[in-house]
Amino acid sequence: MKLYNFTELLQVAKQRDFKALGSFNLHCLEMLPAYFKAAEKTNSPLMIQISTGTAKYLGHKLLVDAIRSLAESKNVPTCLHLDHCSDLAAIQIAIEAGFSSVMYDGSHLDIEENIANTRRVIDMARPLNVSVEAELGAIGGSEDGKAVAQEDISFTTVEDAKRFVDATGVDMLAISIGTVHGLYTGKAQIQHQRLAEITEATKIPLVLHGGTGVSDEDMRLAVRSGIDKVNVGTEMNVQWVNQCKQTFEKGKVNDSVRNFLVPANDAVTDVLVEKIQLFR
Numbered sequence: 001m002k003l004y005n006f007t008e009l010l011q012v013a014k015q016r017d018f019k020a021l022g023s024f025n026l027h028c029l030e031m032l033p034a035y036f037k038a039a040e041k042t043n044s045p046l047m048i049q050i051s052t053g054t055a056k057y058l059g060h061k062l063l064v065d066a067i068r069s070l071a072e073s074k075n076v077p078t079c080l081h082l083d084h085c086s087d088l089a090a091i092q093i094a095i096e097a098g099f100s101s102v103m104y105d106g107s108h109l110d111i112e113e114n115i116a117n118t119r120r121v122i123d124m125a126r127p128l129n130v131s132v133e134a135e136l137g138a139i140g141g142s143e144d145g146k147a148v149a150q151e152d153i154s155f156t157t158v159e160d161a162k163r164f165v166d167a168t169g170v171d172m173l174a175i176s177i178g179t180v181h182g183l184y185t186g187k188a189q190i191q192h193q194r195l196a197e198i199t200e201a202t203k204i205p206l207v208l209h210g211g212t213g214v215s216d217e218d219m220r221l222a223v224r225s226g227i228d229k230v231n232v233g234t235e236m237n238v239q240w241v242n243q244c245k246q247t248f249e250k251g252k253v254n255d256s257v258r259n260f261l262v263p264a265n266d267a268v269t270d271v272l273v274e275k276i277q278l279f280r
């Protein structure tokens with residue numbers, strides 16, 4: 001089975017009565033079966049996203065081969081997406097390796113430069129039917145070692161979003177509307193009015209980053225008013241580590257390591273199922 005790009009996968013999701021796609025960060029290969037189990041349990045298509053750190057750790061080929069093979073054997077329509085990347089050469093490598101979707105993050109640049117680089121990525125991606133996400137405005141918090149301080153958060157304006165989408169033809173756009181990367185203790189406040197206006201002005205799928213820190217009710221509202229992709233990264237990591245801490249503590253050194261990892265994966269499946277259900 002081929003991997004789906006975002007646009008194709010969103011169509012499958014809508015046919016199956018989902019309002020949006022969750023895009024879930026994979027933190028290590030051991031976690032991977034949990035993602036397919038969650039997709040099977042919910043009859044949902046699956047979008048897995050890979051940070052540049054994870055791509056470097058596991059290698060692109062292993063990721064593409066493992067995910068393609070599971071997608072085929074489990075019969076789950078799947079998209080493999082490169083998360084936040086501001087290095088054009090690294091994006092090219094992921095596209096050539098078989099990723100079906102990529103994110104170019106030029107949100108730290110001025111808008112003209114962001115537009116120019118996004119167009120370059122689109123030129124690389126289109127011939128291979130790979131979808132492209134870009135980002136406009138600065139989302140707070142930290143992800144994959146890069147941090148944006150509270151005072152540097154800038155919300156995406158309607159005018160900039162329209163100009164950016166018209167100038168690039170990008171497939172989906174991540175916007176800064178109040179969520180924070182990696183937030184786990186507090187709750188984010190989504191700016192729903194801003195979201196509705198950007199949706200109206202751009203008419204393309206919008207992406208919400210920092211999905212872990214969003215309340216269930218806020219999430220349901222956001223997917224009703226234009227969010228088509230919700231990034232969730234931290235939550236699976238937290239569940240996995242939490243469960244491992246408990247089971248490793250109780251285990252013996254000659255227990256099979258599987259005894260520790262299976263409960264951790266079950267915890268990840270549970271949280272994925274819960275998130276996916278929110279998008280119905």
Ligand SMILES: [Zn+2]
Nearest residue numbers: 143209210231
């Ligand atoms: Zn992000």
